[in-house]
Amino acid sequence: MMTMKQLERKLQRADQKQALLYLFCNFVSLLLITAYSAMMFSPTVLLILPQGGDSRKQLTAIFVLALFGCVVFTVYASGLFFRRKAAQLGTLMALGASRARLAPGVFREVLLLSGISSLLGIAAGFPFVFLLWNGFRLFIVDSQEMQLRLDYRCLAVSAVFFVLVAACCCLTAYRCLHRTNIIDIIHEEHKNEPVKTPGRWCGPAGIALMFFGAVLGYQAPGVYMQLFSAYPTALLNLLYAPVFVGLYMIMLHTVVHGWRTRRKKPCRSLIARSMMKFQGRQTVNNLIVSTVLIAGSAFAIFYLPMLGVSQILEVRARPFDYCYHYRMDQDILGQDEIAAKASQYGLSIKEFRSSPYLTLGHDSLVTVEEGRSFHLEHKDLAGSVKVLSASGFHALTGKSVTVRPGAYHIISTADETETYFYVTDITFLTNMATRGTIPVSFAGYVHYDFLAGPSGYYLISDADYEAISRGLTPDWRGTISFFKMDGADSYAFAQDFFHTLTTSFGPECEYGYYYDRVQKIAADEAGERYWGDTDQMTRLSYDNADASDFRLYWTYMPKIRILDQNDFLKTFAVYLMMFLFISIICTLAALIISYTRCMTITLNNRYVFDDLRRLGASPAFLRREVRSQAGSVFRIPVLVGMGAMYFLYVLIMLGNDGKLVLSELAGLAVCLCILLGMAAIYGVVYCYTVRRMYRALSL
Amino acid sequence: MLYIKNLHKSYQSGSKSYPVLKGVNLSVSSQEFIAVMGPSGSGKSTLLNCISCYIPFDEGSITLGGQTLKNLDADALARVRNEQLGFVFQDFMLLDGLTVRENVLVPRIIRDKVDAEANERADSLMSLFGIAHTADKYPAEISGGERQRAAVARSLINKPLILLADEPTGNLDSKSSRTVIEAFENARRQLGATIFMVTHDSCAASFCDRVILLQDGLVCDTLQKQNESQQAFQDRLLTAIKTMSSTK
Numbered sequence A: 001m002m003t004m005k006q007l008e009r010k011l012q013r014a015d016q017k018q019a020l021l022y023l024f025c026n027f028v029s030l031l032l033i034t035a036y037s038a039m040m041f042s043p044t045v046l047l048i049l050p051q052g053g054d055s056r057k058q059l060t061a062i063f064v065l066a067l068f069g070c071v072v073f074t075v076y077a078s079g080l081f082f083r084r085k086a087a088q089l090g091t092l093m094a095l096g097a098s099r100a101r102l103a104p105g106v107f108r109e110v111l112l113l114s115g116i117s118s119l120l121g122i123a124a125g126f127p128f129v130f131l132l133w134n135g136f137r138l139f140i141v142d143s144q145e146m147q148l149r150l151d152y153r154c155l156a157v158s159a160v161f162f163v164l165v166a167a168c169c170c171l172t173a174y175r176c177l178h179r180t181n182i183i184d185i186i187h188e189e190h191k192n193e194p195v196k197t198p199g200r201w202c203g204p205a206g207i208a209l210m211f212f213g214a215v216l217g218y219q220a221p222g223v224y225m226q227l228f229s230a231y232p233t234a235l236l237n238l239l240y241a242p243v244f245v246g247l248y249m250i251m252l253h254t255v256v257h258g259w260r261t262r263r264k265k266p267c268r269s270l271i272a273r274s275m276m277k278f279q280g281r282q283t284v285n286n287l288i289v290s291t292v293l294i295a296g297s298a299f300a301i302f303y304l305p306m307l308g309v310s311q312i313l314e315v316r317a318r319p320f321d322y323c324y325h326y327r328m329d330q331d332i333l334g335q336d337e338i339a340a341k342a343s344q345y346g347l348s349i350k351e352f353r354s355s356p357y358l359t360l361g362h363d364s365l366v367t368v369e370e371g372r373s374f375h376l377e378h379k380d381l382a383g384s385v386k387v388l389s390a391s392g393f394h395a396l397t398g399k400s401v402t403v404r405p406g407a408y409h410i411i412s413t414a415d416e417t418e419t420y421f422y423v424t425d426i427t428f429l430t431n432m433a434t435r436g437t438i439p440v441s442f443a444g445y446v447h448y449d450f451l452a453g454p455s456g457y458y459l460i461s462d463a464d465y466e467a468i469s470r471g472l473t474p475d476w477r478g479t480i481s482f483f484k485m486d487g488a489d490s491y492a493f494a495q496d497f498f499h500t501l502t503t504s505f506g507p508e509c510e511y512g513y514y515y516d517r518v519q520k521i522a523a524d525e526a527g528e529r530y531w532g533d534t535d536q537m538t539r540l541s542y543d544n545a546d547a548s549d550f551r552l553y554w555t556y557m558p559k560i561r562i563l564d565q566n567d568f569l570k571t572f573a574v575y576l577m578m579f580l581f582i583s584i585i586c587t588l589a590a591l592i593i594s595y596t597r598c599m600t601i602t603l604n605n606r607y608v609f610d611d612l613r614r615l616g617a618s619p620a621f622l623r624r625e626v627r628s629q630a631g632s633v634f635r636i637p638v639l640v641g642m643g644a645m646y647f648l649y650v651l652i653m654l655g656n657d658g659k660l661v662l663s664e665l666a667g668l669a670v671c672l673c674i675l676l677g678m679a680a681i682y683g684v685v686y687c688y689t690v691r692r693m694y695r696a697l698s699l
Numbered sequence B: 001m002l003y004i005k006n007l008h009k010s011y012q013s014g015s016k017s018y019p020v021l022k023g024v025n026l027s028v029s030s031q032e033f034i035a036v037m038g039p040s041g042s043g044k045s046t047l048l049n050c051i052s053c054y055i056p057f058d059e060g061s062i063t064l065g066g067q068t069l070k071n072l073d074a075d076a077l078a079r080v081r082n083e084q085l086g087f088v089f090q091d092f093m094l095l096d097g098l099t100v101r102e103n104v105l106v107p108r109i110i111r112d113k114v115d116a117e118a119n120e121r122a123d124s125l126m127s128l129f130g131i132a133h134t135a136d137k138y139p140a141e142i143s144g145g146e147r148q149r150a151a152v153a154r155s156l157i158n159k160p161l162i163l164l165a166d167e168p169t170g171n172l173d174s175k176s177s178r179t180v181i182e183a184f185e186n187a188r189r190q191l192g193a194t195i196f197m198v199t200h201d202s203c204a205a206s207f208c209d210r211v212i213l214l215q216d217g218l219v220c221d222t223l224q225k226q227n228e229s230q231q232a233f234q235d236r237l238l239t240a241i242k243t244m245s246s247t248k
Helices: A004-014 A016-040 A043-048 A054-094 A099-139 A152-177 A182-186 A202-228 A234-256 A270-277 A280-316 A335-344 A390-397 A462-469 A491-504 A517-525 A548-553 A561-566 A573-604 A606-614 A619-657 A662-696 B044-051 B074-083 B100-111 B116-128 B144-156 B174-191 B230-247
Strands: A322-327 A349-370 A373-389 A407-412 A428-430 A437-439 A441-447 A457-460 A477-485 B002-013 B016-028 B033-037 B059-064 B085-088 B162-166 B195-198 B210-215 B218-224
Touching: A004 A016, A004 A099, A004 B100, A016 A054, A016 A099, A016 A152, A016 A573, A043 A573, A054 A099, A054 A152, A054 A182, A054 A280, A054 A573, A054 B074, A099 A152, A099 A573, A099 B074, A202 A234, A202 A619, A234 A280, A234 A619, A280 A561, A280 A573, A280 A619, A280 A662, A322 A491, A335 A349, A335 A477, A335 A491, A349 A390, A349 A462, A349 A517, A373 A390, A373 A428, A373 A462, A373 A517, A390 A457, A390 A462, A437 A462, A457 A462, A491 A561, A548 A573, A573 A606, A573 A619, A573 A662, A606 A619, A619 A662, B002 B044, B016 B044, B016 B218, B033 B044, B033 B174, B044 B059, B044 B162, B044 B195, B074 B085, B074 B100, B085 B144, B100 B116, B100 B144, B116 B144, B116 B174, B144 B162, B144 B174, B162 B174, B174 B195, B210 B230, B218 B230
Parallel strands: A373 A457, A407 A441, B033 B195, B033 B210, B085 B162, B162 B195
Antiparallel strands: A322 A477, A349 A373, A349 A428, A349 A477, A407 A457, A428 A437, B002 B016, B002 B059, B210 B218
């Protein structure tokens, strides 16, 4: 004698395929979310990516995107599951089963499916991270910082997501059971969700709106700060909203009209277009989510080439193999000692050049913050600059520059990028030992890439140099030296040189270039606490001389060509790993969503294909219809997502200094190649999906 | 046995309301075999769905076996559907994961009353409708006609007051349609079933005692079968339908 429970179990067994699809979708969502949050909240990553830094912000932004994508995907999966389930529930209700009779079984089933898939996803998330991380260490790069440490508090994100998944599914079940129209429940599976047909202007207007939104959102903070002398709140990011409206319009156009105008054969895509249009809402949602994930994936992967290419070009273009500088109160290797050390490695050095420099205080307009608002204020001791004399510059570089007394030049790169680091409104320089000053004014840039940078050098006349250096103590004086290797360099020597140099410095030099000694003195004199003495500042340690933050930020970090070339991956390993990981996660999610969408189209429209076959449609015709739909699902998100991110990157590059320099162009070219590679991956999955669709439709 | 008075039903689409039934009045006696015919959009299926308690109606009353179907809560309506109504859908609505026998027994399983008597009744119904040999097969393994006859057997398992059928032959060829209509006839003759069928098929309707013609949400004519041949009744039906169409 069959009971209701046994009946439900039998029906569940018959619906196994649908349940498996739901299980798979939830499993993937939870796996990706768990893996991402495990990575995001890993102490290893949090230690490397500075709090409030751009990398951390990018990471969080893409995390939010991925979270959004997974939420939409899960909601979609539960909707899909219930579309199939509805016919069964509707039939039982039509035959007299009350809600109270059906509810326990339905809720038991959805909670069981959601629970199992979520637990499996969460459990698989950690091995997934472990495999990916250690695969990266094994096959790409390993460094001492890459010891994977996980903070299991990240499980809170997965737990919240699991609750969301279960709640969403229970809500769908509740809504299904509480509908008053049983006929609607029975026909839920075949219910169309057509979208309103907009004009053909919709797509082009969407593209324009996306451009407009991107420019508006990107430029708005700058304009806001200029207008209101205050930092904008996060709400200003709402100005990016037109991007999403535009994206929706593009996808709507894709579903309703498509992008090919078939003037000669307007009926050619009629059937495929109609099929998509009548499931328009779901299709548009899916296309948007895929696009957002692909954009996130592209954004993450761009980080690597943009960083790498500029680094490679900069290192390759260096005129000397070695450059190091130090304070005169430190006991540091001189030319002879270096030559002796080099000979131990069978090497010899050549063209050793050296010049003294001074660290001086300067006046300037500085930004004084009061909460969110700020104002500019002139300060006599605004910060420090490293100053070379004209003759010192000549001794180092061989270049002659005429500097008139009372003028100062800034040494910048040839393309004058990153000039925002430099101070061009200095009116006097201060000897920090005697507090004597000399008046100066900005006289333009002198180009020498090797000496440029955030803690770069300024140039004054020999006479001014002589005058201001009088009475300056050794701790404010320094020496900068360049040299080349005679013949091939040795990595072992470079390592030895670097570590010997590092251990030669005293603890008074154990700080980053962002720690300004003049600002510290000014703050002390004003009775204020200097920010560099607070926890906001990243501490550096000689003990971790190979750590990325030490190599990136130490104020006396030497430039060593062979070391920078070989250790690039090591220095940036965590960054590379993190962004590569994000890209993989987003790509996987986008591929799975596109695949699931295509298979749903197949399942939902099977009867249409059967009817077409009965009407005499050839297999070739039906295959073309399949390809036409799958093509839109894959092609448009790839084009829009990747295109939008490429455009945004160009915008960012332009936003830095208003131009695209060689390294940026080269980086963008590499990004383009990577995009082509990613598109090829999508192409392969598209082909696989189409084959699965053919098989499902027996074509 | 079934009384419908001044039945109104409209559908909402956005802010617009589309009236489908505009005051239908009719009654059905016990053991009657009635068909409702009418052009598409005349409200046939809506009428049937209102009687079946599948959709709520706006105004009027439906009384089934002395019980008014208005203002019943969801559980009471479910009980009515299970115990007093049998329903045959156009697309069979058999549950794919269950065998034919299990499908026939579903209304009893819902009531938790699958006893020896239920099994015997299922067997006798399947024999009566000529599908006993399919008892252990799944719906996907049998023909359309067999599926519909299984649905008829399912609708009668709880000895309902009335069997409601929505285009029961709509998805079938003429041969299968014939077997389904014969199943209805057998049900009436041997089990004393009352049958209320919505159909477009004049041939199927010609088997009925009475045919109600519906147009624009109102009963516009009723044709009673006289002492005439089935073919003559069908011809009369066709003429009435033609007249109805031309006066529209």
